[in-house]
Amino acid sequence: MRFLDMFRDQRAPSASKAKERLQIIVAREGRNSALSSDYLQRMQQELLAVVRKYVAIEQDHIKVNLDREGDYEVLEVNITLPDANTGKPVHKTPTRAR
Amino acid sequence: MARVIVVTSGKGGVGKTTTSASFAAGLAQRDFKTVVVDFDVGLRNLDLIMGCERRVVYDFVNVINGEANLNQALIKDKRLNNLYILPASQTRDKEALTHEGVEAVIGELKQRFDYIVCDSPAGIEHGAHIAMYFADDALITTNPEVSSVRDSDRILGLIASRSRRAIHDEEPVQELLVLTRYSPERVERGDMLALDDVLEILGIPLLGVIPESQSVLLASNEGVPVIMNERSDAGSAYGDMVARYLGEDRPHRFLTNERKNLFQRLFKR
Ligand SMILES: Nc1ncnc2c1ncn2[C@@H]1O[C@H](COP(=O)(O)OP(=O)(O)OP(=O)(O)O)[C@@H](O)[C@H]1O
Ligand SMILES: [Mg+2]
Numbered sequence: 001m002r003f004l005d006m007f008r009d010q011r012a013p014s015a016s017k018a019k020e021r022l023q024i025i026v027a028r029e030g031r032n033s034a035l036s037s038d039y040l041q042r043m044q045q046e047l048l049a050v051v052r053k054y055v056a057i058e059q060d061h062i063k064v065n066l067d068r069e070g071d072y073e074v075l076e077v078n079i080t081l082p083d084a085n086t087g088k089p090v091h092k093t094p095t096r097a098r
Numbered sequence: 099m100a101r102v103i104v105v106t107s108g109k110g111g112v113g114k115t116t117t118s119a120s121f122a123a124g125l126a127q128r129d130f131k132t133v134v135v136d137f138d139v140g141l142r143n144l145d146l147i148m149g150c151e152r153r154v155v156y157d158f159v160n161v162i163n164g165e166a167n168l169n170q171a172l173i174k175d176k177r178l179n180n181l182y183i184l185p186a187s188q189t190r191d192k193e194a195l196t197h198e199g200v201e202a203v204i205g206e207l208k209q210r211f212d213y214i215v216c217d218s219p220a221g222i223e224h225g226a227h228i229a230m231y232f233a234d235d236a237l238i239t240t241n242p243e244v245s246s247v248r249d250s251d252r253i254l255g256l257i258a259s260r261s262r263r264a265i266h267d268e269e270p271v272q273e274l275l276v277l278t279r280y281s282p283e284r285v286e287r288g289d290m291l292a293l294d295d296v297l298e299i300l301g302i303p304l305l306g307v308i309p310e311s312q313s314v315l316l317a318s319n320e321g322v323p324v325i326m327n328e329r330s331d332a333g334s335a336y337g338d339m340v341a342r343y344l345g346e347d348r349p350h351r352f353l354t355n356e357r358k359n360l361f362q363r364l365f366k367r
Binding site: 013014015016018019021022023025026029 | 243244247248251252285287288289290291292295298299
């Protein structure tokens with residue numbers, strides 16, 4: 001067992017472990033995620049402005065979300081439109097983009 | 099046009115003050131009027147590294163509070179004609195550097211100097227924020243080590259979102275990596291993050307690599323910026339760094355284990 005551990009250490013020197021851990025933490029909490037939340041907010045405002053040209057909706061009827069799924073990021077935009085007859089909000093299927 | 103450069107890192111003790119002193123001295127050596135400003139309120143150290151600690155009378159906070167004018171607070175370097183130091187205050191009040199106060203002082207310095215080098219305190223709170231706020235360029239001082247790289251990434255986030263240039267939607271702050279305390283020998287052994295690893299993670303252009311060197315300690319003992327010791331490895335690495343900042347094309351040195359290279363060369367013969 002010990003012999004195997006030594007062998008593994010040699011193939012994965014500690015600096016590469018450091019790099020691997022850094023890549024994960026930086027992707028999760030670093031400037032990219034900080035920036036993306038900022039641009040998501042701006043995008044939400046612009047989408048709201050566009051939709052309001054055609055339909056009267058409330059601020060919180062647009063939800064924008066960024067998720068990570070494996071190797072790629074999934075952008076989810078969820079717009080709730082009011083029902084033409086009842087005026088009550090009707091749930092639309094989320095639009096997904098990659 | 100004067101340029102404001104912040105030397106920052108997030109993490110403490112990585113070499114910001116060492117880099118600020120040598121970078122400013124290097125610019126002054128090339129005949130640019132340069133001032134280096136200590137933003138580390140309460141933990142003033144730049145004066146010691148520059149060897150002018152006994153000549154400090156007034157400081158940055160005195161100027162902000164109107165207790166002294168800039169001429170009274172600026173200390174002229176004894177070795178380099180174009181170099182001035184604005185020391186930090188020893189007050190314990192971390193909020194002493196007000197936004198308006200710093201803005202006014204930087205504005206005045208911009209009239210009189212070519213380069214204003216700001217030595218940031220560690221952390222990502224008020225002191226580090228005000229030090230980077232007015233910057234045109236940022237020297238992201240980083241050690242090849244996990245916590246330093248993570249903190250550099252966080253400070254990059256702060257610069258990208260909360261600097262004056264970001265808030266005013268101007269051209270972004272130019273961010274440049276200064277990798278300090280680099281030990282090629284330990285990189286070769288696989289114990290230390292390599293330059294390429296750090297570049298890949300931070301994704302900003304490289305300005306310089308400063309090797310781990312005994313000469314830095316010796317220079318600080320004497321109160322002389324290490325760049326003035328041209329025969330030392332760290333000193334000449336800082337010299338290259340300043341040249342590159344000014345647009346010269348200089349190859350990076352001290353990236354491989356020199357001793358081993360000499361050995362290999364001997365065997366090749
Ligand atoms: N290239 C180097 N080789 C060896 N030692 C170094 C090197 N650069 C800096 N040091 C040492 O590291 C210590 C911290 O350096 P310095 O004061 O410049 O860091 P700092 O980032 O300004 O710290 P703080 O966050 O406390 O302001 C000092 O003892 C200095 O001598
Ligand atoms: Mg310092």
